[in-house]
Amino acid sequence: MNQARPRRIAVLGAGITGLAAAYELRRRGGGRQPQPDIVLFEADTRVGGKVRSEKHDGVLYEAGAESFGAAQPQAMELVRELGLGHDVLHSDPRRRLFLVLAGGRLTPLPEGVGQVVPARWLSFLRSGLLTWKGRLRFLGEPFLPAEEGEADESLSAFFGRRLGPEAVARIVEPLLAGACLGDPCRLSVRSLFPHLADMERRGGLLRGCWKSPMRRLAAEADPALAVTLRNGLSTLAEALAKRLPSGCLRLGAPVVRLARRNGGWEVRTPHSNEPFDVVVCALPAPALAQVLEPVDPEVSGVLREIPYSAAAVVTLAYERKALSHPLDAAGLLVPRSEGRRLAGAVFASSRFPGRAPADLAVLRGWVGGEAASGDDAAAARVVRAELREILGLGEAHPRWTRVARWPAAHPQYTIGHALRLRRLESCLQSHPGLILAGESYRGAGLSDCIRSGRLAAAKALTPAGGRAAAGVA
Ligand SMILES: Cc1cc2nc3c(=O)[nH]c(=O)nc-3n(C[C@H](O)[C@H](O)[C@H](O)COP(=O)(O)OP(=O)(O)OC[C@H]3O[C@@H](n4cnc5c(N)ncnc54)[C@H](O)[C@@H]3O)c2cc1C
Incomplete structure (x- = not known):
């Protein structure tokens, strides 16, 4: 790698990890001369990945991640740094507890x-x-x-x-x-x-x-208190994207493979082929496994051993007066021992008041496994039917329903995960300039992803022993 020329750093994936990494590269690299040249590749036509706020019928709802803990410093710090502190919306403290279904009855999860x-x-x-x-x-x-x-x-x-x-x-x-x-x-x-x-x-x-x-x-800070942003969590992703240098973000640019080139890296998309000194990979492990297969089948193999569960999130809007249940909690959680397909639900309009018109009650239920892998209508039917039974909703019909399906929703840190990370770290030593970040490794959830993305950026800018850094952030 030629240290004299401007560093070219690629970030793969504009989910919250990749955005945090690119933002941190810009922030740390700003004072350096020459400034690093950063390119952020995103397959989708929008930024945010699993952060996706949507609006319908006057309701703001989250199709993916919904909130983070008020006690999670990395997320709160970034929100303030971006000037979004005044947009922070705390969950209603009177309805902060979840209910647990135990033996068919709902019992509050203790504080x-x-x-x-x-x-x-x-x-x-x-x-x-x-x-x-x-x-x-x-x-x-x-x-x-x-x-x-x-x-x-x-x-x-x-x-x-x-x-x-x-x-x-x-x-x-x-x-x-x-x-x-x-x-x-x-x-x-x-x-x-x-x-x-x-x-x-x-x-x-x-x-x-x-x-x-x-x-x-x-x-x-009550760990049960959750925080979101007034205009949706997508505001966080968009605020990060706005801070990037112009021309840095490439939307609709899926990375199809990486290749070694002249001691650095080549990033290939269907329309481009560009050299970089360092690549921060913020793709979910299964997607990254594909991209890295030609470079190192062993790394790809380890990445494929990190399984993901599927999820479908179903948002339902009911006329408030049609529901007999008071919805005076944050939501409900369903243990598998109850033999149901619903895994949980948030009473969205109770938890974060002000995001729906007063005459609507918005519920957000989710399912995993088979119910998440079928079609949208099937997932919606399961969530509607189970909520009707559990909450005693009787004949009430939702005014509208929205379904978001996430085939690779949540990474599963199964037994042996730490060993897999050690194998990855060891393989990556022979690939200077390759840094892995995001939810697949050392913490899933927005706050962990932000920490990982920022750490990856710091690593990317710090060559070790004359070589570009490598490893899992
Ligand atoms: C339904 C759901 C609810 C959740 N709720 C919460 C919550 O309330 N609180 C919380 O803290 N966490 C929550 N999470 C977890 C949290 O959303 C994730 O951990 C986090 O958003 C992951 O961010 P990421 O950037 O690592 O990955 P992603 O968001 O998956 O981003 C990866 C990006 O890479 C892009 N990409 C994929 N392949 C390629 C390619 N070949 N080339 C270029 N780009 C590519 C994708 O399009 C995507 O934009 C939830 C997750 C889900 C699925």
């Missing part, structure tokens, strides 16, 4: 359970979610010995061992259904909650939560 391990476990014990037997099992947690060794373990095994099977079925599972439609028997505790093994060794989860910053956070 402070936003992080899977209850940060306020007294309120959790007081809730009616666990039977007496389940509560006693839960309270015995501090007296259990810690498991020795470094072996990866599933969430079911870990939480079942520490807190008991009821806590897995009634807390861990519904929260996962809300967040990533994951199977707790396959998901890795080490990759999703790396701090928990440490807590276990230091005297148990309950003691750890009592002392940990999580508890402080729970007291300061």
